[in-house]
Amino acid sequence: MLLPLAAPPPVPVGAPAVPAAADPLPDLDAATIPQLARRMDAGSLTSVELTRAYLRRIDTVDRGVRSVLAVDPEALRQAAESDRRRARGQARGLMDGIPVLLKDNIDTRSGGTAGSRALRVPPRDDAELVRRLREAGAVVLGKTNMSEWGNFRSPWSTSGWSGVGGQTNNPYVLDRNPCGSSSGSGAAVAASLAQVAVGTETDGSIVSPAGQSGVVGFKPTLGRVSGDGIVPISTHQDTAGPMARHVVDAAILMSVLEGGGADYAAALTPDALRGARVGVWRRAGFSAETDRVVESAVDVLRRNGATVVEVELSHLDRIDAAERSALVTEFKHDLEAYLRTRPGVPQTLTELIAFNEADPVELSRFGQELFHEAEKAPPITDPTYREQRRTATDLARRSIDEVLAAHRLDVVMAPTNSPAWRTDYTGDPFGLSSAKPAAVAGYPNATVPAGFAGPLPIGVSFMAGHGADARVLRFAAAFERAAPVRRAPAYLPTLPGVTGCGS
Structure with a gap:
């Protein structure tokens, strides 16, 4: 069973006992998976040290954020096994020894509740994507809180609240909402409580909380990641996907989740914007702060050699x-x-x-x-x-396909979110979101940090047609490189004002 956070797991026999002040740790917020893997290969960092550092942050930082439901008592044992593999020259790839958190609608042998107290009897087995993570050597650190039943119990639900975990808070301003049903995964990654996390999306629930929490979120093409062992809303739209502080980490995690030899990190090129044609769907008028961030993002595209075409996506109503x-x-x-x-x-x-x-x-x-x-x-x-299903799917695909074809575009860029609103349990206010066309179409969509409204993050999303996952990630990575705006959260208690989310 998963351990409650008040009882941190014991260090396994034989694991190095390094005092907190002496840990040779990198800056967890800034470090990428390739950097960590190089350090572990060189012997200047172990997976046990890295895992213990994240467990310490969960025990301290998460008291205000409340994004992690429980930690896996086997986490340090998994890390020690990874260190032994690496010492024998048998590391399984870049994810070996990397701590990952899972949204709690994803089955593990220790639990999977979708936030509901009705599902507290553990599943029989791991979800397929968890088996792939374990085969890759990843350290399954624990489970994140989520909006109960994926925000599909009531139209008046509050994002980030569940009967199992209570309310998750936005780490940038704690009385603001983390948005979307993958709220715990987004907030945990933003707060550096794991290197990466897995979320799920039906309509915005990866990209929206990623945007609100200032991290990268990637919703892949429907079917790229197995849905086996994931509490569903709809198999016609549901998909799991990575959430990370860096696009390269999302690409590496996505490769493991998909399996079959996929290598999305190899497709990331720094000059993807040069000579590209990018449609900009501004969604203007919802939020002055978001409009300003989008204009800044358009400037980034142009300065880096992209041709910008103003577009509108149709059929939304x-x-x-x-x-x-x-x-x-x-x-x-x-x-x-x-x-x-x-x-x-x-x-x-x-x-x-x-x-x-x-x-x-x-x-x-x-x-x-x-x-x-x-x-x-x-x-x-x-x-x-x-x-109804045929209409929804066909029109969503047309809304993207027709714009891409008409303007000979590589991708469409749009704002992901408006600034986070104050959590007040009167239902989530409807604000800006661009997630629906890609979500309903089953097309890939990646959000990357693009700016701030005061201390509150705003992201931009890159979307394209069926199977264009590598292209979408490539453009997100190129934008991230050209505009490295992300900063760590400050955990401010409050701010004046109120604003909007996705589902």
Whole structure:
């Protein structure tokens, strides 16, 4: 079982016992996976030292952020095994010995709750992506909090809150919201509580919290990462993906998550912007601060040799209406199919609704209106549902494909988010988001830090067509290199003002 944070795991027998003041550690916020791997290969750093440093930060820094649900008691043992492999010259690649956190809708043998107290009986086995991480030698450090059920229990849910973990806070300003259902993964990476984390997205829940927490988030093409062992909303849109402080780390993690010999880091080139044609979808008028950051990002593109074309993506209202109705049907079907793999937990939406009504915590912040709606949803054989799904997916793909083709574009850039709002449990305010077309289309989308509104981060997203994952990451990395604006959070307690999110 996962250990509560009040009980840090013991150091395994034979692991080096280095006092905190003597740890030969890099700057965790700035270090990349390739840099850490080189140090471990040279013998100036061990995975045990690195893992212990992250566990210390979880024990101290996360008291204010509250992004990590629990740590894995086997983390230091995994790190010691990695060190022994490296000493024998048998390191398994760049991820060997690298600590990673997992969103808690991803099954591990020690747990996987999707934030719900109804799923506290652990799964039988690891999710497929966890098996791939273990095979690559990664240190599974623990689980991150998330918006319960992926923000799909109520239209009035608050991002970052779950019955299991309470409220995760934005590490830049603690009374501001971390956004999206991968809120804990984004906040934990921003606070340097792990080198990388895995999030999941149905509609914005990787890129939105990454933007709000000032980190890199990558939503891959649908199907690139196995969904086996992940609590679903919809298999037509759900995907796991990496969250990191650096694009190169996201690319390395993505290669492991996908498997099959993928090497996204090899495709990163520093001059990707030179000679490129970039469509800019400004989403102007939602936020003056975001408009300013987008204008600055456009200047970066032009200074680095890109041709900028102003574009608008179409069909958004029709996509939104069709998607919402389709998701309600898919949620019931896909969730109940998943629950049948979890003995000892409720097996139907009806049973989950009854559990929540009887539980003293689950309905304390918001209701379960979407659960009631999904309980009555038609089956996936229903013609009306099938038309809704076809409409949503086809129009979302057209919205991107037609713009790319009409202007001969390599990618489209858009603002990821407006500044984070104050968490107040009246529902998430609807602000700026550009996630929907790529999310509903199943197309790749990467967000990278681009600027700030005061202390609050704002990101820009790069998206393209089906299978263009390497291209999207390449443009994100080139932008990051040209505009290295990210800075570590200051954990400010509060700020005046309020603002908007994604789902």
